Amino acid sequence: MSLSRRTFAKRSMAAGAAPLVAGGLTLPRAAAQESTIQLASNGSNPEPKKRLEELVKRFEEENADYKVEVNVTEHEAFKQQIRTFLASDNPPDVLTWFAGNRMRFFADNELLLNLDDLYAEQGLEEKFPAGILEVSKGNDGHYYFMPTQYYHWAVYYRPSLFEEAKVEVPETWEDFLAVCDALTGIGKTPLTIGTQAPWTSAAWFDYFNMRTNGPEFHIELMDGKQAYNSQEVKDAFGHWKELLDKNAFIPQPEAYMWQDALTPMVQGDAAMYLMGRFILDSYPDEAEDDLDFFRFPIIDAGVPVGEDAPTDGFFASAKTDNVEGAHALLGYIGTAESQQKQFELGASPGVNIDIDPSIYDENTQKGLTMLQESDYIAQFYDRDTHPDMAERGMSAFIEFWNNPDDLDGILDRLDEERKRVYEDEA
Amino acid sequence: MATMATPTPATTTVAEKKTRFPRRTNWWVPYAFLAMPLILYFTWVIGPMFFSLYMSFTNADGISRMDWVGFRNYRRLFNDDIFWVSFWNNVRWLIAFITIPIVLGLSLALIFNNDLPGTRFFKAGFFSPMVVSSVVIGVVWSWMYQPYGLINEMLSQLGRDGTPIGFLSDPKLVTWSIIGAGLWRQVGYVMLLYLAGLKNVDTTLVEASRVDGASAFESFRDIVLPLLRPVTVIIVVISTIDALRSFDLVNIMTRGGPFNRSSVLAQMMYIEAFNNYAMGYGAAIATILGLISLVLILYYLNRTMKDEMEY
Numbered sequence A: 001m002s003l004s005r006r007t008f009a010k011r012s013m014a015a016g017a018a019p020l021v022a023g024g025l026t027l028p029r030a031a032a033q034e035s036t037i038q039l040a041s042n043g044s045n046p047e048p049k050k051r052l053e054e055l056v057k058r059f060e061e062e063n064a065d066y067k068v069e070v071n072v073t074e075h076e077a078f079k080q081q082i083r084t085f086l087a088s089d090n091p092p093d094v095l096t097w098f099a100g101n102r103m104r105f106f107a108d109n110e111l112l113l114n115l116d117d118l119y120a121e122q123g124l125e126e127k128f129p130a131g132i133l134e135v136s137k138g139n140d141g142h143y144y145f146m147p148t149q150y151y152h153w154a155v156y157y158r159p160s161l162f163e164e165a166k167v168e169v170p171e172t173w174e175d176f177l178a179v180c181d182a183l184t185g186i187g188k189t190p191l192t193i194g195t196q197a198p199w200t201s202a203a204w205f206d207y208f209n210m211r212t213n214g215p216e217f218h219i220e221l222m223d224g225k226q227a228y229n230s231q232e233v234k235d236a237f238g239h240w241k242e243l244l245d246k247n248a249f250i251p252q253p254e255a256y257m258w259q260d261a262l263t264p265m266v267q268g269d270a271a272m273y274l275m276g277r278f279i280l281d282s283y284p285d286e287a288e289d290d291l292d293f294f295r296f297p298i299i300d301a302g303v304p305v306g307e308d309a310p311t312d313g314f315f316a317s318a319k320t321d322n323v324e325g326a327h328a329l330l331g332y333i334g335t336a337e338s339q340q341k342q343f344e345l346g347a348s349p350g351v352n353i354d355i356d357p358s359i360y361d362e363n364t365q366k367g368l369t370m371l372q373e374s375d376y377i378a379q380f381y382d383r384d385t386h387p388d389m390a391e392r393g394m395s396a397f398i399e400f401w402n403n404p405d406d407l408d409g410i411l412d413r414l415d416e417e418r419k420r421v422y423e424d425e426a
Numbered sequence B: 001m002a003t004m005a006t007p008t009p010a011t012t013t014v015a016e017k018k019t020r021f022p023r024r025t026n027w028w029v030p031y032a033f034l035a036m037p038l039i040l041y042f043t044w045v046i047g048p049m050f051f052s053l054y055m056s057f058t059n060a061d062g063i064s065r066m067d068w069v070g071f072r073n074y075r076r077l078f079n080d081d082i083f084w085v086s087f088w089n090n091v092r093w094l095i096a097f098i099t100i101p102i103v104l105g106l107s108l109a110l111i112f113n114n115d116l117p118g119t120r121f122f123k124a125g126f127f128s129p130m131v132v133s134s135v136v137i138g139v140v141w142s143w144m145y146q147p148y149g150l151i152n153e154m155l156s157q158l159g160r161d162g163t164p165i166g167f168l169s170d171p172k173l174v175t176w177s178i179i180g181a182g183l184w185r186q187v188g189y190v191m192l193l194y195l196a197g198l199k200n201v202d203t204t205l206v207e208a209s210r211v212d213g214a215s216a217f218e219s220f221r222d223i224v225l226p227l228l229r230p231v232t233v234i235i236v237v238i239s240t241i242d243a244l245r246s247f248d249l250v251n252i253m254t255r256g257g258p259f260n261r262s263s264v265l266a267q268m269m270y271i272e273a274f275n276n277y278a279m280g281y282g283a284a285i286a287t288i289l290g291l292i293s294l295v296l297i298l299y300y301l302n303r304t305m306k307d308e309m310e311y
Helices: A002-025 A046-062 A075-087 A101-108 A116-121 A130-135 A159-164 A173-185 A199-222 A231-245 A262-266 A285-290 A323-334 A336-344 A362-373 A387-402 A404-425 B010-017 B029-055 B072-078 B081-113 B119-131 B134-145 B150-157 B174-199 B203-211 B216-227 B229-244 B248-253 B265-275 B279-310
Strands: A035-041 A066-072 A094-098 A146-150 A153-157 A189-191 A270-276 A292-294 A306-308 A311-316 A376-378
Touching: A035 A046, A035 A075, A035 A323, A046 A066, A046 A323, A046 A336, A066 A323, A075 A094, A075 B265, A094 A101, A094 A323, A116 A323, A130 A146, A130 A376, A146 A323, A146 A336, A153 A159, A173 A189, A173 A231, A199 A231, A199 A270, A199 A306, A199 A376, A199 A387, A231 A387, A231 A404, A262 A270, A292 A362, A311 A323, A323 A336, A387 A404, A387 B265, B029 B279, B072 B279, B081 B119, B081 B174, B081 B229, B081 B265, B119 B174, B134 B150, B134 B174, B134 B248, B174 B229, B174 B248, B203 B216, B216 B229, B229 B279, B248 B265, B265 B279
Parallel strands: A035 A066, A035 A094, A189 A270, A306 A376
Antiparallel strands: A094 A311, A146 A311, A153 A270, A153 A292
16 A cells, blocks of 8 residues: 555656756746657666766756656666667657667667767767777667766775785786785785676676687677687686685675675775776775776786776667757767766766866776777676676676586586577577 | 457446346346456456467567567476576475474464463564565565674674675575575464464364363364364465565575576576566466466365365
């Protein structure tokens, strides 16, 4: 009873409040002239929500003809609902989503609005880095995606513990192993990780595979064109096993969510964490002075350097009846001005190269430089490969973690899944 | 479908109201009254059930065209390790849910059936988990199960050394840990049903048996237990259903992990259909899960009905 009443109240609030807020901001005009843009967002946490509100407010100030109706869905639920949204007869006009493969699935199903005109009109090919342009295109080579922000992944560490163990930031795999040994020597756990949600382990796989076999092999593997039980992949896991054999990770990582696993690091018991830039959102601010990061160590110097840098952004539905509005909003989202403002409000660095670099603090600048110096930008395991494959793959990483000696069997089974997933696709 | 054809009765019923005792009732009148609920039932329950069955023979992914693939989803299912892991975990849930709550719930009900001081408080205490949403139960128990959570801390206070027990990270332990949280909720529920049942047991019968020289245990076994039979039937059916549809706690506490070792069929179905977008495959899992429930419940009800007849 109370539940249904509450949902009802929430719904009527959402329905009532959105136009109210939007209506208050636009100047009173004849209703017919205003056109409403439906925007579906997955930014359900307070911070992203606030940022989106700000973005919409600024957009409406500049474009008084448009009203934006925002509809926020919880992040994980959004991943499921977006299919229903896009397949329905009356989809939202503009939606948040991820660049690369995750976006291409919808583009292949002809559910996305072609943005070639918008890109040409605003000269966006000159404004976004090449790697970002690449992940904004569908498989047919047309633009479907408006990227907004991206963030680096790196090994975050506590300099004070490195000092205590008398080690320098490692650049090669041998150095890295030596650092682990030295940290163990002073009674610290070298690495922390929480794998209750297993995606954190996928970062390790991405880097081991890219550093051992190169980004090209990695992407072919992600596309199902290489076998999981190949010698190359086994070599990549071999490095992983070196760390497991050394007990370099905290015990029972499956018991922790990724945020919980920060605790040993904050308390000074663990020294390093392979994590995205968003670690800063959860790391206690007062402890951030003693937190730095370095590029994942080079394993084979002869292999091009690939980095994980997931890119977020927006796209429009192909069925939108407000193409002009969608173009206007997406165009605004792509501007340096908008992305700069978003960064100042706590977002990740924008992709537009016209953003004044002086707004970036030293750490952000360092991360961007790291990405610019890399040879290839990957999106992250569960964004680069088929969702079904990602689910099976991440599960296999945890199984390997529990049972490293069964690697061959695990990879054989995983490759059966790969064959099935990509056969279904064909 | 037949209900669609029945005419709407609005005017005729008004006419009939005038005669207080209608001589004969038109055969379609009950159907007319049932039309609305039946239409809803067919639209929202029966229809989707058959659609889901149909979907299990397709490669539906929620967006692209659905193509008929015959038994491919089912063939894949029976060769899928995760299916068998989930299936056996469901069996574990089933065994635990049928045995433990009945034994504990009945014991508690027998204790609280006596008017001891403070029983109200304890009754309310044992029943209170039922009031809490299962999501909250899942979150609270996963905190308690953490390596440095309540349970491990208590154990180490009691003198247990070594690494903390990985209730939710040890592949062998994880399903039992989640079942533990589920039982915590279920026991109070079963206790309440038995308490209600005990109120209907005629105390004079028990007293008579005692006068005739039966021991307390004998009168319990031969008088009380048979009289509680109808309640037990209900409890077994409810527990079976609850065990087979277990999903909320699994999804909240581990999402099936580590590496699917705590998965159950409903959890697997959810992941396949809504995470991997394999709707057809998910529908096949749902069909199998539905069949299992149907067979178990029909078998049990059929057997107990037969016993009832013999009385």
